[in-house]
Amino acid sequence: MKGYLYLSISIVAEIIGTMFLKLSEGFTVLAPSIIVVVGYGLAFFCLGKTLAYLPLSLAYAIWSGVGTAVTAVLGILLFEDPLNIGMVLGIILIIGGVVLLNASSKTEVETLKEK
Template sequence: MRGYVYLSISILSEIVGTFSLKFSEGFTVFAPSIIVVLGYGLAFYMLGKSLAYLPLSLAYAIWSGIGTALTAVLGIVFLDDPLSIGGVLGVIFIIGGVVLMNSSSSDTDSGSLEQEA
């Protein structure tokens, strides 16, 4: 459970950092630029902490998938980013892939590749 808490903090801070990129205007606006650096710093630190409890493939899939999906949704809602059927399908596939990886990792033990080799 602790790994998922670290991972959740990592995802949220990555989203804050990514969202702040828009407002940093190429790192020319000071406050959003600092938020980007702090957000990504905390994101990678917490992602690293989560790896003490979760397999790398699962943690990274969840981190990148949920981070991408939520950032896309926030961009559409708050920044008037364009919404297309392809974008909607892409987000659905990302979330589906994360769910599939998460469910398949609970079916097998994390060392299953080593056992097959």
């Protein structure tokens, strides 16, 4: 459970960092640039802590997949990024992949516990 808490914090921090990366205008605006550095710093710190509890393959897949999907949606909603069927399908596939990896990992952990 602790691993998923660290992972959640890491994902939120990475998403915030990425949103402010857009607002930093190439690191020319100070306040958003500071938030980018702090956001990514916290994201990687918490991702590192996550790896004490979860396998790398699972943690990184969830981190990158959820981060990518949420960032894409927020880009569409907040920055008027274009939306097309390819993007929708891609987001659905990312979420599906994360769900499958998570389900597969839980099955393997249960198998290991039985031994």
